Amino acid sequence: MYALSCSKLPGALPLYPSAAVTRHPTSSLLRPRRCQVRAASSTTKQQLERRAVVSSFLYKFTQENGQKKAKVALFKRSTQVRTYRQRWAVISGSIEPDDPSPLAAAWREICEETTLTPSSLELLRQGKSYSLPDESIGREWIITPFAFRLKDVSEGGKGEAGIILDHEHETWAWYDPMDIEDSESFGAVPRLAESLRRVWFEKDLGLAAGAVLTEGLNKLKHDHESTAHQSSVFSLRILRNIMLELDAQQPVDEWWTKVKFAAWHIWKNGKETLCVPILYALLAVLKSMEERLQETKKDAADNSANASRNVLVRELDDHIASAGQDAACSRVGSALVSFLRIHFAAQEGSGQPLKVLTVSNNAMLTNALRHIVSDTEFLLDLRVPEQCSSFEGMSLAESLLQQLDPSQAISKSDAKEHEHLDRGAVFKLNMTTYTDASLAAASEGVDVILLGADALIESGAVHHKTEAIPAILRARHASRKAKTVVLGEIAKVAHSKVVGVCITRDGDPADLTSTWQAGSAGLDRSVAGTVAYSRGGINATIRHPKHGRTTGLVDVRNALMEWIPSDLVDIYVLENGILTVEDIRDLAEAFAQEEERLFRHI
Template sequence: MSTSTPSSTAPSSSTNHKPLKRRSVVSSFIFKLPPAYFSPPSSSSLPTTSSFDPSIQKPLVALFKRSDKVSTYTHHYAPISGSIDSTDPTPLSAAWREIHEETTLTASDLKLLRQGKPYTFSDESVGREWTIWPFAFLLKDPAGDGEGSEKRIKINWEHEGWAWFDPLDVRDTEDFGGVPKLKESLRRVWFEIDLGLEAGKVLAEGCKRLEEDYVSGARQMAGDALRILRDVIDKMDDGVLDGENGDGKEAKWWKDIRMAAWHLWKNGRESMGAAIMSALLSALASVEAKVFQDHATRSKSSGKQLKSTIISILDREISARPLTNDQISRSFASYISRNLPSFNTPQKPLSILTLSESSTITHALSHLPILLPNSVLDIRVLESRPLLEGVSLAASLAKALSTELASSNDRQHSITIYTDASACHATRGVQLVVIGADRIASDGSVSNKTGSLSVLLATQHNAKEAKVVVLCDSEKVALPGPPEQHVVEDQGLEQVTRVWMGEGSSKRIRGAARTVLNFAHATRFEGKTKEKKHEEKEKTQVKVEVRNVSFEWCAGGLIDAYVTEEGEWNDENVKKKSEALQGLEKRLFGLL
């Protein structure tokens, strides 16, 4: 589009002090990666070979030379850039739109690699204050021939040419020929510029593992993020942390560490971002307190010693995490004793309904017979399709409750697995509904496994006296803002169709599933079946979609209490935690 702009400002030679016009723009860098960019994956979580280009030995980034038909920075190299329009739902939507307009590439040719932290600057020479949203996209190579989707790049009138560059060779110099401060946007999506090759690779692989981990819960992923940050710091050059690279809270090494943490938050699995961010901010605050408030630690430490100090702090944060579940379990037992005392007896079983598989809930329910030795448990679990996490939860509880320690009172507990469709039936007669949380909004609304809302609504109808408890650690609380601001994660149809096409499904259902997939223009199931595979897809005007939304929001008004490692909370406690987190986020991430 004609209003395209580069990713940064030119030095101002103007003395004109007219008010600057504010504009938000996207800057999208397109990369090619060699197969060796990521270490060989231990699972399918890392990108497939179709994402790599076997013809290159090192990463390359495409830069586009702006034509003389654009209004600014003509004949200079830049990423794909353009304004964020009022009709763009998100900056990422604007990035995809601009890429298609200027190169004809689409999501079939590219995949989002990562986003960079936005930043703002002024350029008086063009009368603008720019807010830049950097993105990195990966060019696919489905044929594996080194050509890939590159052949489909067809530049429009805004560019007069383009070329591949080593991202480490990009310079903010006149000789390089790029738009002013091109490197500033690039470094925000390409870790190696600031962190070095080894640390950058650790961070890139870590972000990708978090992004594509659909097995672990938010708490486990937050712990993984801490371990990744620790490994990133361990791979940083000791010399980077020496005093000559800057001292105090503006030292470059401290900015690099905080930026690495920001990327783990934003370029991991963002739907789990509340817990990841909270854990990282807590760890960074501990580092800040030790290194910067303890002047002796900073002034007398070499780069190697400083690194060792920081890693020790992170190790303590990581090793302390398992204790949180014990604290939550004790808080949960105390809540039951106070609010449901009549059910803490052998004569009245305590009926508890839950769903999905939360490590926190598993731990708490497993330890109830120990913490409340007079209790008899009637645990009801929804199977939690499509991944059937509820079945796994029931198995874990059955093993735990059958141990000698848990069953020392010689009373028999019961576990019943219900289909998701019978959730309403499962709520009848329950005294306690327990759900986990992947994220808690500042107004007390809770994001949890899809199916949670129907359970809470059914409870209101069938068991009006039942208590609804969110069982989670306090790091699940998110920054202030309405639930609508948070990510809606759709896992796609593969998890669902795997069940449809499984051996347990009849021939009729498998055939129907293929028809649905054909109508949806989806990839046919590649599993082992006895039926012949359909090679042709239906040609139809009917649009069929398969939605597999992982999480849904439950309003705070449906919840009686939030039980955390700090005890029983209400919505006011949640709000205060969210506001405190906002202050910490602004201090540690705000000026990066």
């Protein structure tokens, strides 16, 4: 460990007791005015070094008087550090070049300063990054705050006993997050409350609206069944309920900023794997409501949000009522059929099957397959690897059969009543499921690897489940003619600087560890007591079978999602036709500009 420098603090600015302050335009928080370096006769602009840091707030929840109460841990800096001695702070530090993401940096800093690992903490929320310039030291801090929940011993965590401080802090204590403020009398490091409000949105939204947002985020996080479209509509309903709970007596501009603030959290802290379509839906409705807001402000009798709120809620209701995915799905299916008829024309109606491998299972892909069977003369040889945990093959077969008319299940040249079919009949759809370990057999001789994208970014990279890359590589090795076709929609195109390139979804490590036999190969599945930093999963210790001492560590990770690079993709099919990487980039950049404009000042 090392002494904490300025780069280790969340928004670490020196305290200036005499500095003037200006009021934040959307809250009662106070911000220090930027200090100016003055020459004898003129003011010079200093070039600031940018430094990215993370600030992590650790929370616990208790029952007080029958109500759930939040407490946040603050850590008092010791006399051994160089800056802000005896000041209250949180766990903070620089994002290092080898940190894959700000979240990874936050986990690393927490372990270094408290010894806590993911087995004892749960990520609650991420706050919007913000900039704090400090011209006195030539730095501009880019701060990304996080909130974590401390797990109780009953949940497999270590609880408060797991917090072991290093030399940077001398003690710690629980505080009510609503009591934390940026003031000299509170005795905290600078801008602590500003970082906190970005993860503890109750401070800005109020308890009622904050409770609605918290409940909505929990439902989004734990919903593993809803489609992208369903989750997007649900996200709009969360926003609607928040708008009704926000204080409408406040100035309309402050009220509108809080609406956008809530929308940002719905996107960022809801359903990570569907963050792109959710954000797309939120941006579309915010833009529409923004236009209506400008109209209502002209005719408003006063400056409160009263006059505008009901109008904007009705505008949001119209968006929810008109939200539909059928049109986009149908256009994607038609575009796919056009592509197949151009590139595989010789196989249509020839009796030679079109061999398609897919490791996806979503509404867009199911609808596209239905178009192939219903609208063409292709004989579809569909191959689907089966995962024991999610049963994609069985689910896809069930979805297709529910949508297809029985007469469409055989070739039109050999149409018969379903009950009269014999085993020699020629079916338009022949589907085979394979074990997920037998991709080589499933990929043999395929014409098309068909994938449904969860997200697309400006480079053309595709967010998808982890089986896709092995399937593509194996199919291309077996057949040079195999084409990788990605199905998507405009609502799933985003820029990496908005959504990040590290959005992943890990499955429960217990899916793997549950198959282990206790004590097998000297493996003890209990959480290690002296474990180094872990990026996630379950920590297990390896104990020597004879003397019982720990000889190593096992970190179990059940990764489910990955990014497929664009050089493994041949064709992108969206509702507006066949797109190139350049087309994807244009859509992503427009998306990023709108996100920046709407969320710039929250």
